[in-house]
Amino acid sequence: xxxxxxxxxxxxxxxxxxxxxxxxxxxxxxxxxxxxxxxxxxxxxxxxxxxxxxxxxxxxxxxxxxxxxxxxxxxxxxxxxxxxxxxxxxxxxxxxxxxxxxxxxxxxxxxxxxxxxxxxxxxxxxxxxxxxxxxx
Amino acid sequence: xxxxxxxxxxxxxxxxxxxxxxxxxxxxxxxxxxxxxxxxxxxxxxxxxxxxxxxxxxxxxxxxxxxxxxxxxxxxxxxxxxxxxxxxxxxxxxxxxxxxxxxxxxxxxxxxxxxxxxxxxxxxxxxxxxxxxxxx
DNA sequence: GCGTAAGCCTATCTAGTAGATAGGAATGAT
DNA sequence: ATCATTCCTATCTACTAGATAGGCTTACGC
Numbered sequence: 662x663x664x665x666x667x668x669x670x671x672x673x674x675x676x677x678x679x680x681x682x683x684x685x686x687x688x689x690x691x692x693x694x695x696x697x698x699x700x701x702x703x704x705x706x707x708x709x710x711x712x713x714x715x716x717x718x719x720x721x722x723x724x725x726x727x728x729x730x731x732x733x734x735x736x737x738x739x740x741x742x743x744x745x746x747x748x749x750x751x752x753x754x755x756x757x758x759x760x761x762x763x764x765x766x767x768x769x770x771x772x773x774x775x776x777x778x779x780x781x782x783x784x785x786x787x788x789x790x791x792x793x794x795x796x797x
Numbered sequence: 798x799x800x801x802x803x804x805x806x807x808x809x810x811x812x813x814x815x816x817x818x819x820x821x822x823x824x825x826x827x828x829x830x831x832x833x834x835x836x837x838x839x840x841x842x843x844x845x846x847x848x849x850x851x852x853x854x855x856x857x858x859x860x861x862x863x864x865x866x867x868x869x870x871x872x873x874x875x876x877x878x879x880x881x882x883x884x885x886x887x888x889x890x891x892x893x894x895x896x897x898x899x900x901x902x903x904x905x906x907x908x909x910x911x912x913x914x915x916x917x918x919x920x921x922x923x924x925x926x927x928x929x930x931x932x933x
Numbered sequence: 934g935c936g937t938a939a940g941c942c943t944a945t946c947t948a949g950t951a952g953a954t955a956g957g958a959a960t961g962a963t
Numbered sequence: 964a965t966c967a968t969t970c971c972t973a974t975c976t977a978c979t980a981g982a983t984a985g986g987c988t989t990a991c992g993c
Contacts, residue, residue, distance in 0.1 A: 665951070665952090666952065667951075667952080698953060698954080699954095700953065700955075701953055704953095718961080719961055719962095720960055720962055721962050721963070722961090722962070723961075
C-alpha cells in the first residue's frame with residue numbers, strides 16, 4: 662500500500678514519452694520535464710526497455726519512444742516492469758502468505774486487495790491518462 | 798502496495814483476540830499463537846488500544862479484549878490504526894500528490910487505487926474473517 | 934501492605950533497502 | 964575521428980522497518 666518513488670517516476674516518464682509520440686525523447690529531457698534525478702531515471706528507463714515497453718536509440722539524436730501504441734500499455738504494465746508484484750505482504754507475493762489458527766482467513770483479504778488494485782491499474786492505459794489536461 | 802509486518806501482525810493479533818472473545822488474552826499468548834515477537838507486538842497492541850479497538854486490563858489475569866463487537870471492526874480500521882493512510886505515494890497521502898505536464902492525469906489513478914483498496918478492507922469485518930477455518 | 938504478574942512506555946540497536954550518484958563502455962550520426 | 968547519447972555496474976548515504984531492552988505503573992492475592 663505504498664507507491665515507491667521509482668514506480669511514480671516510471672509512470673510519469675512513460676506519460677511524458679507518450680506526449681511526444683512517436684518522436685524520440687532524450688532521458689535528460691524527461692528528467693527536466695518531470696523533475697526526476699537523471700541518473701536515477703536512466704536506471705528506470707532501462708527497466709522499461711527490458712520489459713518491452715520502450716524502444717531506445719543511442720547516439721546523437723537518440724532517445725526513447727513507446728515500443729507499443731499508448732492504447733496498449735496500462736499503468737499496471739509499467740508498475741510491474743519496475744516494481745515487481747503489485748501488492749506484497751512483508752515483501753512477499755500475497756499468494757505466498759500463509760496463516761494459521763484464527764488468522765487463517767486473512768490470506769483471502771490480501772488477495773482480494775491485490776485484485777482490487779489490478780482492477781484499476783490494468784484498465785488505465787497511457788492513452789487515456791494523456792488526455793487529461795491541466796486546467797489553467 | 799506493500800503490507801508491512803506491523804500491519805500484518807496487527808490484523809493477526811486482532812483475529813486471535815476475536816477468537817477468544819469476550820475473554821481477556823495476554824500479549825504473551827497472542828505472540829505465541831501467531832509467532833510474533835512479544836516486544837514488537839506490545840507496541841502494536843498499544844496502538845490498537847489507543848485507536849479504540851482494544852480494551853486492556855493490567856495486573857494479574859490482565860490482557861486484551863475487543864473494545865467493540867467483532868461485527869463492527871473492519872480490517873481497514875486495524876490497518877489505519879497501526880499504519881496510517883491505506884495508500885501512500887512516496888510516503889505521502891495520495892491526495893497530496895500533485896503532477897504537472899503530461900503526468901497530470903496520474904493523480905486520479907492513485908486515488909482510484911486507494912478507493913479500490915478501501916472497498917475491500919472497509920467491508921471485511923473481523924467477525925466475517927473469523928468464520929473462515931483451516932481445513933484439516 | 935507486599936509481592937507478583939501483567940500492561941505501559943521510552944530509548945535504542947541493527948540490518949536492509951529506497952533513493953540517489955559516479956564513471957566508464959558501447960553505440961550511432963555527422 | 965569525434966561527439967552525444969544510451970547502456971551498465973558499482974557504490975554511497977540516509978532512512979526506517981523490524982526488533983530488543985529495561986524500567987515504570989497498575990491490579991489482584993495473600
